[in-house]
Structure formats: structure tokens, C-alpha cells
Amino acid sequence: MQEATFLILTALADGSQHGYGIITDVQKISGGRVRLRAGTLYTALDRLRADKLIGVDREEIVDGRLRRYYRLTPAGTRRLAAEAARLHANANAALTRLNPAGGMAT
């Protein structure tokens, strides 16, 4: 899974969000490192919708423009959990090897 996709799913993990909300949230989650552009975001959202990992939660009209809220589907939640566990295991393995004594690196 690409990092952008992972971060988008993470942004939706605690509730539905609209496109602009996802962009600001992803920026926050990644500590300001990842700033999604609209093209990247909507290509990913379109793919995730086709794969049924996310769905449309609701639609609103704000200032005459359509605003669509996305949420994780059960399949999306499972997929994100599996990916997070995989990354976690990898990170743990790396940290263990970097620091075999198990103490804190200083």
C-alpha cells in the first residue's frame, strides 16, 4: 500500500471526512511531511471506492458546491488494520536490531 493511501485511510479511521478535511488531516498525521494534492487525493479516492475500501457517507452543499464525506467500509477497516500491523512489525524488527540490548537509544 502506498503511503498516501495508508494516510488517507488513517484519516478516515475515526470518522467520515470530506476531501479538504482529508488533506489537512493527512498533513497533521504525517507531522506536516505529506501535503496531498487534489489530483493525487482524488485518484486514490476513486481507486479506494472501486475497491470498496471506502464509501460515500453523505453529501452536503456548501456555498453552492457539492461536499462529499467519505468513510471506511468494514473491508477498508480490515485492510488498514492489516497494513498497520505489518508496518508495526517491520518497525519493531528494525528497532530491535538497531538496539539489541533493548535499552533506549540515546
Next chain:
Amino acid sequence: MTDSASLERGYRRVLACYPRAFRRESEQEMLAVLMATAREGQRRVGLAEAADLIRGALRMRLRPASRPPRTVFTAIKLMYAGAAVELAAWITVVVTAGSVKSAMVHRAPAQWHAALIHLLAVEVIGPIAIGLWLWMAWANGRGNDGARLAFASFFALMTLSLLGWLAEGAVVYARAELIACAVLCLIQLAVVVLIFNKKSNPYYRPELAQR
């Protein structure tokens, strides 16, 4: 015109690259996000922004409607590789055509005429072949069963012409051209094996998979 109106017009122009169905569904929404992320007083679409949008549009247009099995996915990548080899070969022919023609006149005056015709044919057929590779990649990616058969015929045609050419012993355009043709035939062989693989069948013929 106000700054935001001219910016919005710019965005609309770039968004026109996206597939129609996607635009109907998401253009308004994307436009809202683009306007929300624009800088204060921005009047024009930034270069990086436009590149990102165009890349997204290309990706959406090229990718298959549903995720193909790994065999088909690899086959599609190979088809794009085939187009790239074909393009490289064609560029080489076009760039070197002049010097090859003059070499022909000096070394093999008797065959000069045939060589010229061959060169011309390669120059004309090249772009058609590149287009064919790209179209096959696109159509096979969409699970078009006709495109699968078309590719098999494409393979048969190319292999037969390569064999016929070898039998004639006509080494018109040096070893490089033969190698390019052989490489393309091998790529095609790999693609044919992949798309007619048992794992690929349900993607092309979903009605069989449901039984």
C-alpha cells in the same frame, strides 16, 4: 474577471482531461478542494499542481476498471515495455535512415531499391505498431476478450514475418533490427502465455468464472 474566477476557469480547463464519467461524479467536489487549497490572490494554476492533476487524469484513463489478476497485470506492463522497445527501434531507424541509405548505395547498389522500400516501410509501420501495442495494453487491461485474441494474431503475424524474413536471409537493416524484432517477439510470447493463463481466464470471461 476576479482572481478566483480566472483561477477556477484554469482548473476547469485542466480537469477536462479527466474521464467524462469521473467528471460528472466528482468535478464539482474537486474544484471545491482546489479552490480551498489555493493561495490568497492566486490567479493561475501552478505548474506542480497542473502536473499532479494531469498525472491523476492519465492514471485514471489508463488503469483498468477492476483490478486484473497478477498475470494480466504483468502482461499489461510487458505490453507497455513492447511499445517502448518499438519506439526506441523506430527512433533509431528514423535517425540513422540517411546514413543507411547512402551506405546501401555504395555497398550494395543492386539491392538499393529493395532496401529503400524496406526502410520506408519500417518508418511508416513503426508508429502504427506503437499505437497497436498501446491500444492492446489498454484494451487487455479492461478485460476485453477480443483484444486478447487480437494480441494472439499480432503475435502470430510478427513471428511469421520474422521467420519468413530469416528464411529469405535478407539482412537488410543489420543485426540490430533483427535483435529488436526478436526481443519484441519474445515479449509477445511472454504476453500470450500470461493472458491465456488459467488465472487470467476469469478476467476476460467473467461469465465462465461464475459457473
